[in-house]
Amino acid sequence: MFETTHAHIATWVIGLLLFVVALFLHKSGNKKATKIVHMVLRLFYLLIIATGAILFAKHSSTDAMLYGMKFLGGLVVIAMMEMILVKVTKGKKAGVFWVIFIIALIATFLLGVKLPIGWSWF
Numbered sequence: 001m002f003e004t005t006h007a008h009i010a011t012w013v014i015g016l017l018l019f020v021v022a023l024f025l026h027k028s029g030n031k032k033a034t035k036i037v038h039m040v041l042r043l044f045y046l047l048i049i050a051t052g053a054i055l056f057a058k059h060s061s062t063d064a065m066l067y068g069m070k071f072l073g074g075l076v077v078i079a080m081m082e083m084i085l086v087k088v089t090k091g092k093k094a095g096v097f098w099v100i101f102i103i104a105l106i107a108t109f110l111l112g113v114k115l116p117i118g119w120s121w122f
């Protein structure tokens with residue numbers, strides 16, 4: 001199962017979808033549903049980290065630096081999703097966190113694709 005990246009991709013795709021759903025639910029004023037989706041998203045943070053960490057443990061010896069950057073980038077994406085949701089649901093501005101989120105997401109995605117397992121675009 002962890003010779004491929006399928007499980008990891010499934011968890012971060014679902015995680016990103018839940019993040020967007022929680023933001024829309026908040027916008028529509030549905031507090032309870034936002035809270036529930038946010039809770040489920042937190043579970044997916046753990047699954048993203050667990051599947052990523054297993055891939056990391058198995059393969060990082062081939063390029064410790066890039067794998068290390070991928071690990072950190074993934075953690076930053078997750079931290080920013082959490083910060084944005086907490087700020088937005090409290091009615092506060094999340095501008096800086098959005099900027100870091102977008103940059104970290106692009107960097108993490110490109111690094112993931114560049115690394116040898118799974119998709120190989122570069």
Ligand code: HEM
Nearest residue numbers: 005052053055056071074075077112113115116117118119
């Ligand atoms: C929301 C956050 C994350 C996103 C968007 C993301 C995205 C990706 C992508 C696009 C790939 C390449 C898939 C493929 O080529 O088939 C990948 C692979 C990988 N990710 Fe993540 N990831 C995230 C979080 C994490 C975290 C937190 C970790 C570490 C705990 C991690 C570790 C890895 C590892 C080790 C690989 C395998 C790279 C390879 O050998 O090709 N990722 N990820």
